[in-house]
Amino acid sequence: MALQLNLLHEQFAEERQRQRDPLKLGVLILCGLGVLMLAFYMWKAYQTLEMKNRLNAVQRGWEQVEPKVTAAQKRSLDLTATIDTTRVLDTLIEDRFYWGSFLERLSRCVAPNTQLTSLEGSVSDDNKVVSVTLDGIAAGGEPRAASEEFRQLLLEQLHQSYSEVKVEFKTLEDLDTSVNIAGSNMATAHFVLGVSLSPLGLETAKAAAVSAPRAPKK
Incomplete structure (x- = not known):
């Protein structure tokens, strides 16, 4: 091995x-x-x-x-x-427009020889314009002059509280009828007045006019 x-x-x-x-x-x-x-x-x-x-x-x-x-x-x-x-x-x-103030000033203008037979009023949706239609009769030696006197007096009264006031005749015509006032017969005239105004007070209207932007002069 x-x-x-x-x-x-x-x-x-x-x-x-x-x-x-x-x-x-x-x-x-x-x-x-x-x-x-x-x-x-x-x-x-x-x-x-x-x-x-x-x-x-x-x-x-x-x-x-x-x-x-x-x-x-x-x-x-x-x-x-x-x-x-x-x-x-x-x-x-x-x-909102307060009709009480308007009616109060209207009543101050109605003389004994003037009679209002109807009143229609409306306010625009934006409360910026009030429109009133007055239908009435005025009597006097010159009934047309009496109607004009009522228009002027109403215009002055409304200018004290409202702005953009307009009071214009829509109708003014002589009538054949006469009325007795204080023992005297007087001729009459029929009138229809159109009233338009802005409820915005005078001070507010002036302030708005001042604050409104003016267009630049060219």
Whole structure:
């Protein structure tokens, strides 16, 4: 039987060891990467879970607050509607035309020899123009002159309270009938007056005219 001696045992062992080292290193690197990836995914999972918990907490808080917010919004809408309605009513009250003042000034102009048979009046939708039609009879030695005197007096009275006042005859004609005034028979004339005016007071009208922008001169 032949005896074999391995005199290069140490060299062979080192060679085999070197051959195994790259494999071990690769395995170790893969294991390290696997551990890092596992840690990364665990960290992301933790962050996701924490965000879900925060979202759930916010949703629970919103569910508690939402009825109050909805009620507050509804209350705000109701208050806004009430305020708007109040403003409209205030505007209507402030801008409305008071016929009492007009009739008072009209009554100051009606002399004993003048009689009004009808009165028709209207106010524009924007409350800026008042139109009145007066139908009446004037008596006197010169009934047309008496009618003109009534027109002039009414124009002066209305100018004291209103702006853009116009008082013009629509009809002025002599009548065949006469009336007895203070024991004297007087001829009569029939007249129809058209009155137009702006309810805006004189001071307000002047202020509006001053504040209105003027066109540049060319």
